[in-house]
Amino acid sequence: MAARPFILLSNDDGIAARGLQALALHLSSFADICVVAPDVGRSGMSQAVTSALPLRVTPYSAAGTDFPQYSVSGTPADCVKLALHSILHRRPDMVVAGINHGSNASVNVLYSGTMGAALEGCIAGYPSIGFSLVNRTLDADLNPYLPWCERIVRATLRYGLPYGVALNVNLPRREVQGIKLCRQTLGRWSNEFDQRQDPWGRDYFWLTGTFENLEPTAEDTDDAALRNSYIAIVPTKVDLTDTEMLHQMQGWTWE
Amino acid sequence: MAARPFILLSNDDGIAARGLQALALHLSSFADICVVAPDVGRSGMSQAVTSALPLRVTPYSAAGTDFPQYSVSGTPADCVKLALHSILHRRPDMVVAGINHGSNASVNVLYSGTMGAALEGCIAGYPSIGFSLVNRTLDADLNPYLPWCERIVRATLRYGLPYGVALNVNLPRREVQGIKLCRQTLGRWSNEFDQRQDPWGRDYFWLTGTFENLEPTAEDTDDAALRNSYIAIVPTKVDLTDTEMLHQMQGWTWE
Secondary structure, eight states: OOSSOEEEEEOSSOTTOHHHHHHHHHHTTTSEEEEEEESSOOTTOTTOOOOSSOBOEEEOOOTTOOSOEEEESSOHHHHHHHIIIIIOSSOOSEEEEEEEESOOOTTHHHHOHHHHHHHHHHHTTSOEEEEEESOOOTTOOOGGGHHHHHHHHHHHHHHOOOTTEEEEEEEOSSOOOOEEEOBOOOEEEESOEEEEEOTTSOEEEEEOOEEEESOTTOSSBHHHHHHTTOEEEEEEESOOBOHHHHHHGGGOOOO | OOSSOEEEEEOSSOTTOHHHHHHHHHHTTTSEEEEEEESSOOTTOTTOOOOSSOBOEEEOOOTTOOSOEEEESSOHHHHHHHIIIIIOSSOOSEEEEEEEESOOOTTHHHHOHHHHHHHHHHHTTSOEEEEEESOOOTTOOOGGGHHHHHHHHHHHHHHOOOTTEEEEEEEOSSOOOOEEEOBOOOEEEESOEEEEEOTTSOEEEEEOOEEEESOTTOSSBHHHHHHTTOEEEEEEESOOBOHHHHHHGGGOOOO
16 A cells, blocks of 8 residues: 555535535545545445436536545446546555445445445455445535544555455444444334325325334344444345245245 | 244346346246336346435336335335335345346445345344346246246245345356356456547546456356356355454554
């Protein structure tokens, strides 16, 4: 690694989002930075990729920053793919997504465009981290979190990550008590739709819902850590194989 | 379970796709069916959900079928969520996605809208299966595969699946030699963009690429099974935690 590491940043809230710009600016104190992020907010995009439409890349500038930035007319995963293939002139030392405005703990990791970007960096072979704040308020005070993000980035650069593993880092809403390594909480969303009628009497449905922690007394989960105001780090892998079930299923017959 | 099981079907190629309609019609010989699928093709949508726009539901009819069908103006995961919450009048015994036109083996599972739908059914607590055919030709002959899909559906109804595990089933391009239980191949896409210029001299980028199997000599992977003309079944879980890495990281310091 060069004296100054080179970090690719992306997100899913769009290139103008405060979480991304604040983190990029903070990390630029010790790292070379390139930002490649969606032109508009693309939350909930998971690891979606765009194949039916071509992608456009547009230089972007933000006051007070002097590192290169590009907006892309695609998903977070598209941004990382396109950055690594066509935009960056050298290999990054790390891919970082976020800070996302809203939790990506528990099952949210699966819907998260932020983690879609981080997992994309991971598949491409780079140490990758997604940062998310358990607070959807767009003007939340990010300053207390930035030194923690720096610590986690520096440690990950130092120790490295094995191929196929990224870090899902969630930042608690209240004052940070420290860092906990966790497993992903078993959970799901319920009561997910708000049904309404348009002015012409036709139904439409808004996605909404309530998060349901299916193991509320467990203490080693990301949800538990966050409730206790710890930063939750879950090492998150791209191999979804359930090895235990693979063994169990050897007894199945297929008549 | 009732004498006739009740199966919810979805996909990501859109409600009119042959793979979905052929599978729904075949399964209707022994199961009650409801189809809830995207109004148009939404491949590569992963487990994306739609929160920035409301969703619309429209009844759909296909010649030769008499089970209820609805198209939804959203992603595959939206379809399953909306079906379970607002469309179905009773709980299904199973959620099935596919048959997808194209492979969802190896890392494709992460980008797949078909598997997004199956994992959504899984999170909601239903035995769920995604079927995909390693052949993107839209008029591929599906008939040889339908009895195999039925066998896999019947076995899964019989044995059940634990919470948090769905089946990723890929069907080989050539004549089926049998079924193999596999793990997800470590792989990635490379050379992913085709850069072109529009008539006004501006660049645009098409997603394309070559699949790269990172463990080409392994024999227990889905990619290996498919190359040998076996149906590849990977039990696929929604908990992405890398437990081994979680232990290793206990030694990290965060200075």
